[in-house]
Amino acid sequence: MREVCISAAHTVTGLGPDLDSLWRGVMAGESAIRPLTRFATDRYLTGNASWIEGLESKSSQSRLYPLLEQLFDGFVPVPAGTTLITASTKGCIDGMERLQMGLPGDPAEVPMAPLLQHIAGRLGMTASGININAACASSTIAVARAASLIAAGRSESVVVVCMDLVSEFVFSGFSALQALSRTACRPFDRNRDGLILGEGGAALLLMSREQAIREGWPVLGVVSGWGSANDATHITAPARDGCGLIQSVRQALKRAAIAPAEIAAISAHGTATVYNDLMELIAFRTLFGERSIPMHSIKGAIGHTLGAAGGIEVALGLKCLEAGQLPPTVGLLEPEEAGEGFLSCSAEPIDGRYLLSTNSGFGGVNAALILRREEG
Amino acid sequence: MDAYICGIGWVTGAGFGWGSQGGEWTMPDLPLPPLTRKDVFPEPNQRFGRMSEYTKLGLAAVTFALRDAGLEKWADKRPIGVVASTRLGCLATDLEYHTTVLLDGGGLASPNLFAYTLANCFLGDAAIQFGLTGSSFAINETGGDNLDAIRMALEDLEQGEADTMLAGICDLAVPEAFADSVSLTPGAVFLVLAATAPAASNNYGIVSLVGDGTLLHNGSATNSLFELVQRAMTGIIR
Incomplete structure (x- = not known):
């Protein structure tokens, strides 16, 4: 098996147009969640979301295209022969909304294939690749697939592009499911009452260690392990015992060939819904026992970015490992009792080389990645 | 990587069924047959009636494939993974759901329909119905051969992620508003792929993934999922 390195990482989120602005924002405890003016929200549980400036356009084109432009403007040139994997749950969903409302729009924009072709063309790639849809674990699984392709020698390099609006x-759907917070996004807080949505994108360039050395690419971190499993219990709710998440993490640990004791920090899914957060705490307690491990969630800062979440969290995870610091969980005021030893309202040092990043989603999907800090 | 095809299930414009029933397999560009619970499950199933048409389609094909492979009945959850390729995913459900959003400023949006507005949603239902705890996700591919899900399932088998995988395609007919923009043959077809030779179930031959991404069936290159299924059905060994 070949070693899988991440050589470039870029993000666009409500906290800014790049990874540095995201890092600075979360370390400062800032949140991009604010009133939303894109559509009327008076019939919904909240009027807030984390949204990106500059996506509005007078044309009928989806807002996803300007988001991608912001993302690719700050990204590196992609090496020749790179494979493309994207992750998105709903792609150009605003294009479908426009058509449904009788506004000008292009039906050809709605399927994923033209979006994939656009991204491939924009990055100068010859093959259009595939999009992965695994609900809120889409980009986590996309990174895992990319790592698997490289480890097995099927690709030298893979670019993973994650996005959702x-x-x-x-x-409206999350509001109808009573999953949106009426107050604020408070991951792992004992008074949490739901998630807040966000939009964003991430671009990650993964490659073999051999290619990174041969072509002089930097190594921001290593994807050491990955795993994915289904709860097989419910369509929209997590398994209360965390069985799928536990199985995913165990697969990732086995792939990384490390013991649970070597995990030094956790980037949790932490949506701030009552059941997701409790499920994660149960799973992590099962996996790590009573050991204290710094854990955080980014959702209070940039909202739940759905299919982009895992990619953004990988990019931020690399910064965490580089800096040796785990940001605070924005919105967390009174940690859930079950999270004692995991949760902190302030930034914490990371004492070790491995960070675990997990996501779970509708359809019972769970996925886990283990990132390793590059030494030297 | 080699894998054994030990189950095939489908819903196409020609009808629905599974490989061991025999007969010629086709996937004509015709309207799909309506699916009732009795068509898919012999016993009562409280969930089926509430599912979206896209979910019913995918779940039915998965059910038939597992039935064909002798894997429909289960007692303990199993680490079987599923990869489903789709061009339009749940677009028909999206349109139906969005009409409920437009009714009253979103105040009447249907939570039940919203739960089915993800392309991977039927995989969750399949996981629950059959205790499948492997990795499950949907893909959108841009190539025309409909074989990417099979390739990814073979990669998972090669990597030891699972011993058994389901892989296939699932698409409803193109909604009228998109008919000028998208062309596809509606239907769902799933194959059960096993890393080791099946003991008691059907054997439709060996499918192999070679270095350049070419798929072989019993050593001969295959150019599309339709061709693969037709070849497998022709050469069935029971």
């Missing part, structure tokens, strides 16, 4: 389509 704040749309009324999704906003």
Whole structure:
């Protein structure tokens, strides 16, 4: 098996147009969650989301295209022969909304294939690749697939592009499911009452250690392990015992060939819904026992970015390992009792080389990645 | 990587069924047959009636494939993974859900329909119905051969992620508003792929993934999922 390195990482989130602005924002405890003006929200549980400036356009084109432009403007040139994997749950969903409302729009924009072709063309790639849809674990699984391809020698390098928008389509749905917070996004807080949506994108360039050395690419970190499993219990709710997440993490630990004791920090899914957060705490307690491990969630700072979440969290995870610091969980005021030893309202040092990043989603999906700090 | 095809299930414009029933397999560009619970499950199933048409389609094909492979009945959850390729995913459900959003400023948005507005949603239902705890996700591919899900399942088998995988395609007919933009043959077809030779179930031959991404069936290159299924059905060994 070949070693899988991450050589470039870039993000666009409500906290800014790059990874540095995201890092500075979360370390300062800032949140991009604010009133949303994109559509009327008076019939929904909240009027807030984390959204990106500059996506509005007078044209009928989806907001996803300007988001991608912001993302690719700050990204590196992609090496020749790189494979493309994207992750998105709803793609150009705002294009479908426009058509449904009788507004000008292009039906050809709605399927994923033209979006994939656009991304491939924009990055100068010859093959259009595939999009992965695994709900809120889409980009976690996309990174895992990329790592698997490289480890097995099927690809030398893979670019993973993760993206999703704040749309009324999704906003109304989570509101109808009573999953949106009426107050604020408070991951792992004992008074949490739901998630807040966000939009964002991430671009990650993964490659073999051999290619990184041969072509002089930097190594920001290593993808050491990955795993994915289904709860097989419920369509929209997590398994209360965390069985799928536990199985995913165990697979990732086995792939990384490390013991649970070597995990030094956790980037949790932490949506701030009552059941997701409790499920994660149960799973991590099962996996790590009573040991204290710094854990955080980014959702209070940039909202739940759905199919982009895992990619953004990988990019931020690399910064965490580089800096040796785990940011605070924005919105967390009174940690859930079950999270004692995991949770902190302030930034914490990371004492070790390995960070675990996990996501879970509708359809019972769970996925885990283990990132390793590059030494020297 | 080699894998044994030990189950095939489908819903196409020609009808629905599974490989060991025999007969010629086709996937004509015709309207799909309506699916009732009795068509898919012999016993009562409280969930089926509430599912979206996209979910019913995918779940039915998965059910038939597992039935064909002798894997429908289960007692303990199993680490079987599923990869489903789709062009339009749940677009028909999206349109239906969005009409409920437009009714009253979103105040009447249907939570039940919203739960089915993800392309991977039927995989969750399949996981629950059959205790499948492997990795499950949907993909959108841009190539025309409909074989990427099979390739990814073979990669998972090669990597030891699972011993058994389901892989296939699932698409409803193109909604009228998109008919000028998208062309596809509606239907769902799933194959059960096993890393080791099946003991008691059917054997439809060996599918292999070679270095350049070419798929072989019993050593001969295959150019599309339709061709693969037709070849497998022709050469069935029971």
